[in-house]
Amino acid sequence: MSEKILEHIGKGYDRKEAQEKVTGQAVYVHDMEVPGMLYAKVLLSPFAHAEIVSIDYSEAEKLKGVKAVVTGKEACQRVGLYMVDKNIMAGKKVRYQGEIVSAVVAESEAVAEEAVTLIKVEYKELPIVHNLDEALEAKVLVHENLHTYEHMKGVFFPKKDSNIASWNRTKKGDIKKGFEEADFIFEDEFSVPAVAHVPMETHVTIAQADPYSDKIKIWSSAQSPFAVRQLLAKSMGIAKGNVNVIVPYVGGGFGGKAGVHLEPLVSVLSKAVHGLPVKLKMTREEEFNILPTRAGMRARFKTGMTKEGKITAMEVYHDWDSGAYADYGVNVGKTAVYSGAGPYAVPNIELHSRTIYTNKVFSTAYRGFGHLETHWAVERHMDIMAQKLNIDPYELRMKNLLRPGDTTISGELIYPTTGDPVACLNAVKNELKWTGRKSQEDRKREMETGKVRGQGFAMLQKAPAMPSYTSTSAIMQMDEDGHVKVMLGAVDFGQGANTIMAQVAAEELRVPMKDVEVVWNVETDKHPYDWNTVASKYTFMGGNAVRKAARNMVQQMKEVAGQVLRCHTDELTHGDGYIYHVHQTHRRISYVKLSMGYAYENGNGIGGPLISHGVYMASGLSNPDPETGQGRPGLVWTFGAHGVDLEVDVETGEVNILKIVSAFDIGKVINKKLVDGQVYGGIVQGVGSALIEGYKFDGxxxxxxxxxxDNRIPSSKDIPDEVKAIYIEEPKTAQVDGPYGARGIGEHPMISVPSAIGNALYEALEINFHRLPLTPENVALAIDKHYNNDESK
Amino acid sequence: MLSKFDYVKPKTVEEAVAFLENNPGTRVLAGGTDLIVLLRRNLLITDHILDIKGIEGLHRLDYKEGKGLYIGAAVLVNEISEAPMIQDKYRALSQAAGSLASHQLRNRATLVGNICNASPGADLSTPLLVYNAVVHIEGPEGKRELGIEDFFTGVKKTALKKGEIVTGVSLPDVQEGDSSYYKKQARVKGHDLATVGISIRRTSEQETLMGMAAIAPTPIRLRELEKKLKNRDFNEETANWLKEEIKNHVKPISDVRASLEYRFLVSGALAKKIMMTLMEEGVK
Known part of the structure; x- marks a missing residue:
């Protein structure tokens, strides 16, 4: 049997859990009731920046059915992963409107909600840091003592007496020399607003904190049970083994449920009611107001170019408006150090990525992890430079794209098996039938009809953002009937990880898919470790771990079978539920007979129950150098490109996307249905960021x-008319150390959707947009300014 | 939801009116698509909710030649958008009904609820304005009728007096050759609140009626502009003139949904588009 013929990899299996979900049997934390359970509601700060002078909750406590009221005095533990800058509940001051200042536990949600209204808080308002510019002035500090906060040393760099949570840098080559070599220098500024994750299931946690010991049991709608365990244990000052985190089905996360959120607060609330279980679930309004967002961002690019269109130097500032806290935000900012200039060969670069505090709802991970934001800037900037150089934007990209032998801005060497951005761009260009910019005459003729079409494209890249020593594991056990159960530490919150892992296990064990079950309800007391379900890394890392576990199980079977069949394990192969001799195929033993150990006819037994495990640890990664950002942070890169064909109504400003074509060098498609799901969903989410979404704040x-x-996201009618996905599966550029050559794809589809749309809008209108979102309003006002006001002058 | 209210569901209008008179502050529930949102956000606290869906007569929806269209207070927005007779005779109303929120919400929402909520951007207000709809009211003092223009008195305010409810809305009959069109601009292509909503009607006598929403404190008729259109044919020149002229007749504000500048722009754009569409259909 040839290793090359794949039975399950590449097959479009339905999701393992599809039936349970569509028949409504799947249980989410929102549905759950635990015996004796009480309910919590929270009180939010009405002010963006204020001292808490006093809290009087005597009236709330008197209300019938109220069991406890908790304030920041009791819930004063610190919480954080990268930058420990937050208390469980606001302490002496509030730093954003919506921050939790108090919580009530009661017999019912209705009583808790009423009690919350009886709490009287006296505030002393403080001056507000509204935006990046005010933050950088540092006249008002959001965190007075940020330099004293615990943080990952040498990776993040808080600045004393400033609002800068971390200032990360890249320095490669010599930008002074690079700018001298340039024929032209181009400067642009771009920005994106904060947006919400909007999972269908809002954040919800049930906690049961035993008053007689350190034990805490958590049921949570979370992406990363082991991260919750680690961070909760750290906050509460208890051993990790005392915390059991259970994650059943999850109704979406998009990064918003990475890390730790409501879990420490609800644990404190359960302690306050002597260990009774307490449930806290966010309403949609609370989800928007309390829980973190994708950060707003401003990017400033200065690029030196030769007249032929080769980049000689770049100076870049990425400033992230992380709001009141930056625990996860600093790690988003860090990605810019190695990925913030796009998939281009830049010989000389100085890049600054500053994660900045303001008095707004704080930021966290969000699908794309900073890349949608940085690529909005890079890819619009590339297009604008092409306009100014009068070079086709396709050609300009071709001249500068990374190729094997080049190094990234953080000095990572590109191998042939790193992936092929050139192939992605060519695939998109061909599918789009791009032949160059349209003529002024054509544009004018179209303008008169009221509708103008435009095409544009944009590149994208991303590697997982994670600690250099990230690891994962899998455990596998065979039942008496040959059925295999797989235990993982990662959570399938809709991306399809469990189905992919079942395919990997089935492939290696050479059993039908129905004989493999990945166990849901990840529970840290029972399931093996995984760092965090984030970063589009699980197919790669989990796939490798499951593959190793399965191969180990086969090896165990061969060792027993070799004794029984009296041959060396090298002479054995497996398939169709048997271990058998490669030549004399009748010499065979079934998996079933090996599953619990083999029993000879006389009753002797050998071997034992088949249990195996596999681990995968990120290999060869290093932290970026604190001064220069040079290092190897990217475990596995996925490159891609989007092309957009759109039509814009020049009077209403409405943009209609006729077609999006997207190409990804994914290496190997393990399940096309699931990859398509990620791509279509990601593109629509990208369209949301491009055309619709954004937080709005008053003075x-x-x-x-x-x-x-008023916080709109795309509806079914906003889906592009046509989406064409192209997956590059070229063995020569596939991920040689990935499972069957596969790379991650979860986040990538939404990156650069806005840039491709912005570039297509330029092609349609000859207007360069620098800010998202490109709402009908923003587009129409820009058209009016460009064509009507200028004309009348 | 902090409100602790009693729920009553009378069988007759008389019962309803008597209850409202005796229980000031009672909120009327038809579809509830506005009311429940206010209750959930605790923006409204009430002791009584009176559901009118149990009153049989309020479900009446009919058209009588010569008399026109009658829409009872409990008639659902989907019933209106799906009625072939309304598509045929009162197209703008059918279009506006089809654009209100989502299909699911239209299965709950009522036309009368939409106007009683009196949002400046009420989707169903502008077709009623251009068809000179009459609002049928009953209260402690008996029945009365009020023109739709006089019904809206301010942001979220109507001419309803204490104890009164709207029992229905009627639209006079239309002649052969009468045509209308509704358009709204929203932030997304799917269901959304209107940034600007507009209905234009051209009668068989070539009289033009224009109603707009979300460009003033209440939905309004553009009577001055209508006068100016009196001696003009519907043609491309008029459409381009209208696009600019309309800006002199609206008084939009900036809010979280749109800036005043965009509302000016899009008022003109939508008015022009409607006129061009009607023209292409043969309206002169």
């Missing part, structure tokens, strides 16, 4: 749109 930094009515 007091109060969130103006904390509900769906």
């Amino acid at each position: 007091e930094a109060k969130l103006l749109n904390p509900y769906f009515g």
Whole structure:
């Protein structure tokens, strides 16, 4: 049997859990009731920046059915992963409108909600840091003592007496020399607003904290049970083994459920009611107002170019408006150090990525992890430079794309098996039938009809952002009937990880898919470790771990079978539920007979139950150098490109996307249905960031749109008319150390959707947009300014 | 939701009116698509909710030649958008009904609820304005009728007095050759609140009626502009003129949904588009 013929890899299997979900049997934390359970509601700060002078909750406590009221005095533990800058609940001051200042536990949600209204808080308002510029002035500090906060040393760099949570740098080559070599220098500034993750299931946690010991049991809608365990244990000052985190089905995360969120607070609340279980679930309004967002961002690019269009130097500032806290935010900012200039060969670069505090709802991980933001800037900047150099934007990219032998901005060497951005761009260009910019005459003729079409494209890249020593593991056990159960530490929150892992196990064990079950309900007391379900890394890392576990199980079977069949294990192969001799195929033993150990006819037994495990640890990664950002942070890169064909109504400003074509050098498609799901969903989410979404704040930094009515996301009618996905599966550029050559794809589809749309809008209108979102309003006002006001002058 | 309210569901209008008179502050529930949102956000606290869906007469939806269209207070927005007779005779109303929120919400929401909520951007207000709809009201003092223009008195305010409810809305009959069109601009292509909503009607006598929403404190008729259109044919020149002229007749504000500048722009764009569409259909 040839190793090359794959039975399950590449097959479009349905999700393992599809039936349970569509029949409504799947249980989410939102559905769960635990015996004796109480309910919590929280009180939010009405001010963006204020001292808490006093809290009087005597009236709330008197209300019938109220069991406990907790304030920042009791819930004063610190919490954080990268930058420990947050208390479980606001302490002496509030730093954003929506920060939790108090919580009530009661017999019902209705009583808790009423009690919350009886809490009287006296505030002393403080001056507000509204935006990046005010933050950088540092006249008002969001965190007075940020330099004393615990953080990952040498990786993040908080600045004393400033609002800069971390200032990360890249220095490669000599930019002075590079700019001298340039024929032209181009400067641009771009920005994106904060946006919400909007998972269908809002954040929800049930906690049961035993008052007589350190034991805490958590049921949570979370992406990363082991990260919750680690961070919760750290906050509470208890051993990790005392915390059991259970994650059943999860209704979406998009990065918003990475790390730790409500879990420490609800644990404190359960302690306050002597260990009774307490449930806290966010309403949609609370989800928008309390829980973190994708950071707003401003990027400034200065690029030196030869007249032929080769980049000679770049100076870049990425400033992230992380809001009141930056625990995860600093790690988003860090990605710019190695990925913030796009998939281009830049010989000389100085890049600054600053994660900055303001008095707004704080930021965290979000699908794309900073790359949608940085690529909005890079890919629009590339297009604008092409315009100014009068070079086709396709050609300009071709001249500068990374190729094997080049190094990235952080000095990572590109191998042939790193992936092929050139192939992605060519695939998109061909599918789009791009032949160059349209003529002025054509544009004018179209303008008169009221609708103008435009095409544009953009590159994208991403590697997982994670600690250099990230690891994962899998455990596998065979039942008496040959059925295999796989235990993982990662969570399938909709991306399809469990189905992919079942395919890997089935492939290696050479059993039908129905004989493999990945166990849901990840529970840290029972399941093996995984760092965090984030970063589009699980197919790669988990796939490798499951593959190793399966191969180990086969090896165990061969060792027993070799004794029984009286041959060396090298002479054995497996398939169709048997271990058998490669030549004399009748010499065979079934998996079933080996599953619990083999029993000879006389009753002797050998071997034992088949249990195996596999681990995968990120290999060869290093932290970026603190001064220069040079290092090897990227475990596995996925390159891609989007092309957009759109039509814009020049009067209303409405953009209609006729077609999006997207190519990814994914290496190997393990399940096309699931990859398509990621791509279509990611593109629509990218369209949301491009055309629709954004937080709005008033002059007091109060969130103006904390509900769906005014915080819009795409509806089914906003889906592009046509989406064409192209997967590059070229063995020569596939990920040689990935499972069957596969790379991650989860986040990538949404990266650069806005840039491709912005570039297509330029092609349609000859207007360069620098800010997202490209709402009908923003587009129409720009058209009016460009064509009408200028004309009348 | 902090409100602790009693729920009553009367069988007759008389019962309803009597209850409202005796229980000031009672909120009327039809579809509830506005009311429940206010209750959930604790923006409204009430002791009584009176559900009118149990009153049989309020479900009446009919058209009588010569008399026109009658829409009872409990008639659902989907019933309106899906009625072939309304598509045929009162197209702008059908279009506006089809654009309100989502299909699921239209299965709950009512036209009368939409106008009683009196949002400046009420989707169903502008077709009612151009069809000179009459609002049928009953209260402690008996029945009365009010023109739709006089019904809206301010942001979220109507001419309803204490104890009164709207029992229905009627639209006079239309002649052969009468045509109308509704358009709205929203932030997304799917269901959304209107940034600007507009209905234009051209009668068989070539009289033009224009109603707009979300460009003033209440939905309004553009009577001055209508006068100016009196002696003009519907043609491309008029459409381009209208696009600019309309800006002199609207008084939009900036809010979280749109800036005043965009509302000016899009008022003109939508008005022009409607006129061009009607023209292409043969309206002169």
